[in-house]
Amino acid sequence: MSKNKNDKYSAKTTAAKTSGNKEGINIDFLSKANIFAGVSILLVLVSLVLIFSKGLNYGIDFAGGTEVQVLFDKSVSTDDVRSFTKNLGYDSASVQSFGEGNQEYLIRMESIQAATDKETNKLINALIAKITTGLKATFATSGPEIRRVDSVGPQVGDELKTNGLLAIFYSLVLILIYIGLRFDYKFAPAAVFCLFHDTIITLGIYALLQKEVNVQTLAAILTIIGYSLNDTIVTFDRIRENSGSILFRGWAFDDLVNRSLNDVLTRTILTSLTTLIAVAAMYFIAGGVIKDFAFTLAIGVIVGTYSSIYIASPLVILIDRWEASKAPAA
Amino acid sequence: MIESLRTRWIIIIAVIGLALFWVGPNFIDSWPMKNANKVNYGLDIQGGLHLVLGVDSNEVVIEKTARMIRGLSSEFKSDNIDFTDVKAQAGNREVVVVTSQTDKVKDFINRRYPATLQILSTSNGEVVARFADTEIQRYKEQIVEQSIEVIRNRIDEFGVSEPSITAQGDNRIVVQLPGIEDSARAKELINKTAKLNFRPVVQEFHPFAGQRSQELVGWITDAEKAGNYHLGLKATVANTESKGLQYSEYIKKLNADLASKLPRNTRVSFEKSQNAKTIEAGKTAYLLDVDNDLSGGALDDARVNYDEFRNPVVSFQFNLDGRRKFAEMTGGIAEKENGQGYMAIVLDEVVQSAPTVQNEINSDGAQITLGSKGPEAEEEAKLIATTLRAGALPAALTQLEERTVGPSLGADSIRKGKMAGLVGGILVLIFMLLYYKKLGVIANIALSLNILFILALLTSLGATLTLPGVAGIVLTIGMAVDANVIIFERIKEELRKGVGMKTAIKDGFDHAFSAIMDANITTVAVCIVLMYFGTGPIRGFAVTLICGVITSMFTSIFVSRAIIDLLIEKFGMKSIHTVKLASSARGN
Numbered sequence A: 001m002s003k004n005k006n007d008k009y010s011a012k013t014t015a016a017k018t019s020g021n022k023e024g025i026n027i028d029f030l031s032k033a034n035i036f037a038g039v040s041i042l043l044v045l046v047s048l049v050l051i052f053s054k055g056l057n058y059g060i061d062f063a064g065g066t067e068v069q070v071l072f073d074k075s076v077s078t079d080d081v082r083s084f085t086k087n088l089g090y091d092s093a094s095v096q097s098f099g100e101g102n103q104e105y106l107i108r109m110e111s112i113q114a115a116t117d118k119e120t121n122k123l124i125n126a127l128i129a130k131i132t133t134g135l136k137a138t139f140a141t142s143g144p145e146i147r148r149v150d151s152v153g154p155q156v157g158d159e160l161k162t163n164g165l166l167a168i169f170y171s172l173v174l175i176l177i178y179i180g181l182r183f184d185y186k187f188a189p190a191a192v193f194c195l196f197h198d199t200i201i202t203l204g205i206y207a208l209l210q211k212e213v214n215v216q217t218l219a220a221i222l223t224i225i226g227y228s229l230n231d232t233i234v235t236f237d238r239i240r241e242n243s244g245s246i247l248f249r250g251w252a253f254d255d256l257v258n259r260s261l262n263d264v265l266t267r268t269i270l271t272s273l274t275t276l277i278a279v280a281a282m283y284f285i286a287g288g289v290i291k292d293f294a295f296t297l298a299i300g301v302i303v304g305t306y307s308s309i310y311i312a313s314p315l316v317i318l319i320d321r322w323e324a325s326k327a328p329a330a
Numbered sequence B: 001m002i003e004s005l006r007t008r009w010i011i012i013i014a015v016i017g018l019a020l021f022w023v024g025p026n027f028i029d030s031w032p033m034k035n036a037n038k039v040n041y042g043l044d045i046q047g048g049l050h051l052v053l054g055v056d057s058n059e060v061v062i063e064k065t066a067r068m069i070r071g072l073s074s075e076f077k078s079d080n081i082d083f084t085d086v087k088a089q090a091g092n093r094e095v096v097v098v099t100s101q102t103d104k105v106k107d108f109i110n111r112r113y114p115a116t117l118q119i120l121s122t123s124n125g126e127v128v129a130r131f132a133d134t135e136i137q138r139y140k141e142q143i144v145e146q147s148i149e150v151i152r153n154r155i156d157e158f159g160v161s162e163p164s165i166t167a168q169g170d171n172r173i174v175v176q177l178p179g180i181e182d183s184a185r186a187k188e189l190i191n192k193t194a195k196l197n198f199r200p201v202v203q204e205f206h207p208f209a210g211q212r213s214q215e216l217v218g219w220i221t222d223a224e225k226a227g228n229y230h231l232g233l234k235a236t237v238a239n240t241e242s243k244g245l246q247y248s249e250y251i252k253k254l255n256a257d258l259a260s261k262l263p264r265n266t267r268v269s270f271e272k273s274q275n276a277k278t279i280e281a282g283k284t285a286y287l288l289d290v291d292n293d294l295s296g297g298a299l300d301d302a303r304v305n306y307d308e309f310r311n312p313v314v315s316f317q318f319n320l321d322g323r324r325k326f327a328e329m330t331g332g333i334a335e336k337e338n339g340q341g342y343m344a345i346v347l348d349e350v351v352q353s354a355p356t357v358q359n360e361i362n363s364d365g366a367q368i369t370l371g372s373k374g375p376e377a378e379e380e381a382k383l384i385a386t387t388l389r390a391g392a393l394p395a396a397l398t399q400l401e402e403r404t405v406g407p408s409l410g411a412d413s414i415r416k417g418k419m420a421g422l423v424g425g426i427l428v429l430i431f432m433l434l435y436y437k438k439l440g441v442i443a444n445i446a447l448s449l450n451i452l453f454i455l456a457l458l459t460s461l462g463a464t465l466t467l468p469g470v471a472g473i474v475l476t477i478g479m480a481v482d483a484n485v486i487i488f489e490r491i492k493e494e495l496r497k498g499v500g501m502k503t504a505i506k507d508g509f510d511h512a513f514s515a516i517m518d519a520n521i522t523t524v525a526v527c528i529v530l531m532y533f534g535t536g537p538i539r540g541f542a543v544t545l546i547c548g549v550i551t552s553m554f555t556s557i558f559v560s561r562a563i564i565d566l567l568i569e570k571f572g573m574k575s576i577h578t579v580k581l582a583s584s585a586r587g588n
Helices: A002-016 A030-053 A078-087 A117-138 A154-182 A187-209 A215-244 A253-285 A288-326 B005-027 B057-078 B102-112 B133-158 B183-191 B213-227 B247-258 B320-336 B374-390 B407-436 B438-461 B467-496 B501-533 B536-571
Strands: A065-071 A094-098 A104-109 A145-152 B048-055 B085-089 B094-098 B117-123 B126-131 B164-168 B172-178 B196-200 B229-231 B243-245 B266-272 B283-289 B299-306 B312-318 B341-347 B350-353 B365-369 B397-405
Touching: A030 A187, A030 A253, A030 A288, A065 A117, A065 B407, A078 A094, A078 A104, A078 A117, A104 A117, A117 A145, A117 B183, A117 B397, A145 A154, A145 B407, A154 A187, A154 A215, A154 B397, A154 B501, A187 A215, A187 A288, A215 A253, A215 A288, A215 B467, A215 B501, A215 B536, A253 A288, A253 B407, A253 B467, A288 B407, A288 B467, B005 B438, B005 B536, B048 B133, B048 B183, B057 B085, B057 B094, B057 B102, B057 B126, B057 B133, B102 B117, B102 B126, B126 B133, B133 B164, B133 B172, B133 B183, B183 B374, B183 B397, B196 B283, B196 B320, B213 B229, B213 B247, B213 B283, B229 B247, B243 B247, B247 B266, B266 B341, B283 B341, B283 B350, B299 B374, B312 B320, B312 B374, B320 B341, B341 B365, B350 B365, B397 B407, B407 B438, B407 B467, B438 B467, B438 B536, B467 B501, B467 B536, B501 B536
Parallel strands: B229 B243, B266 B350
Antiparallel strands: A065 A104, A065 A145, A094 A104, A145 B397, B048 B172, B048 B397, B085 B094, B094 B126, B117 B126, B164 B172, B196 B341, B266 B283, B299 B312, B312 B365, B341 B350
């Protein structure tokens, strides 16, 4: 079906394109492909090393545990909150201040696992009660307000983690199938490789900064996968269209790809800019969940834009060459 | 594409009208349509308690197996099938019939319980059967449904507006209580088992009247010693190795250990000794007949009352069926023990009291005395009454996940989120205007309409807006201009080739379509995966993103095309962009 449509397009455009298409931006992206390939491979490797050496800082969504967010109406020192958790007997609790003026704290406790689920329940409930009533009593003069309590049992954490990985996996498979069907099969591996590239580098940055990885991070990564794919697809769409066009008959595939990249460059940059504007607004204005979301998206937009320009298309050429070298032998 | 400009504008105006109609109630309180949908805020925005509970249906399957075993024994007897024993095995999930007439037993089971029981093996004079998978599945679903019903009843007593209690899979329940601040109390109410039973006391082992009561105490001590455990979480001083268990665990383990010694169909339960402060400090053992019990389902009502010493008591009323059964049971006890029998009132496996039964009691109700005063006892009485009234949970629940959000945090988040959306939106509008000038105005109209349409679509779908959902909307604002950018760049490109403006616009839209379509389809694919695997807030994100993709296709392709065509055809617009036409395209 798509073939027919393409033929119709080229028939129509032939009439229109009387004077060739050399106008506009013309950057030779592919001559530098080796350098960028090197950079990307390095980044991916470094990210992998970081992910496996430093590890990801899983939030309670994945690791299980309890988190209490408290807001005081006046400034309270981190040490006071620390000694409070220590006095309650939770030495391993992490206390983290956020927002301005040392007024808001996040207290995080590791997952509890008793012999039976019922006991685990009781212990967790007792823990929550102890922390919340304790905060209200100890800091009575500082007007504590319990703003949020999250508690995730260990089973659920494991399940969320598995589901998260499955979600990423299925997204990639769906995309692979769709691109394979809609475009040429040589485009599909390039697109999916890019998505791996973007995901791994984003996770690498998370490992480097030891930022918390939670369910929102995962959703943001999946969004990046979708977004980065937009860019890649727009480029592929243009390559496909140009290869069918009579104007480019006789062009080497490399040149064709480079031309196509240039054709869509303005669009790629403009859309990335508007998206970044929206993401920046989220990062600087909205707090909490949305801020973390925006952080991941910002990394993803930048890495995704880069990869769709410098990685996806050269990969298509590489696959094309490999195919050509195999063809005579077959 | 519809060719008639008039038709296209009629569609657009109709859609805008519909969108305004849907969105209206969110902004105007006195909207003429009563009961119009408003955007629902998720718990992360409006504040409240979110609980994920696991339903332990294994326990219930075991209980069901035990009941089946009791049923089978009497059915074999009345069918004159010869059998030595009917017992449980494989963690009390399988039924073993020891018999010389394996074929008869097999026939009987296949005839009487064709869909319920599944025969696993017949050999060596034994028939092994267990509940069929479909039966267990159906039963599990039923238990989840019942639990939801019970929780709903209890929550209604608590007075929460618009609670949401739903099943997740076949063993989870998600409870969402908007606006709840006292999460501890709500959790207690939900988790309280409150299983009420009336059970005959086995006379022989009665702690005071039975001849073998010391024997029972001896068995219990031996079992504790052999298994190295005791009741209570504190370690006993004498034996620090011994593991302290909570009552429910303790009673389960003890009965399992004593199974070989105790008479068939009996169970040990304890009463708090009269002079002891807690049951851990002093307990009196009773052996109860579980074959003949009357459960909390026989109740009509339960209330808190006070006895003559002003102690709170929970008094309850039987329903018709309960009253009849209670009479039968007490009559049976009186007859069996010559008016000297006892009946235990058991709540959550703890014997509350064990009054003498001299003759058949045909009474409306009974009561549980708590035996202490003060606000704590009163609270306890209230909780018991409430849970009895609402019905007992059919299975134990475990709390897997809890999320409480205070109202101020949610309000804060949504305020900041709206602000971020507003600022982001305005910045994008300015950017488009600066870059595309006239075309920018068109893109901006499309973008503004897009935001209206997203909100309208979300409202009409009754979707829940969560914080990630807000992020989804803001992200859509940034991404939605993409389609317009693709189209505009394409039009500019066509213009550079030197074609006329009309052709350029037509070709621009036509050529851009496949790229826009492909890009959006993959975004939707990822969102569908997110909806499938994600939890509540993340689903909210996926829903808003999908809505955004759909509406942005409409606004950027359909609406902006209609605007451009209108400007050219009706207002005689000559150029749509500052690109110099034709002249510059002759560079080649």
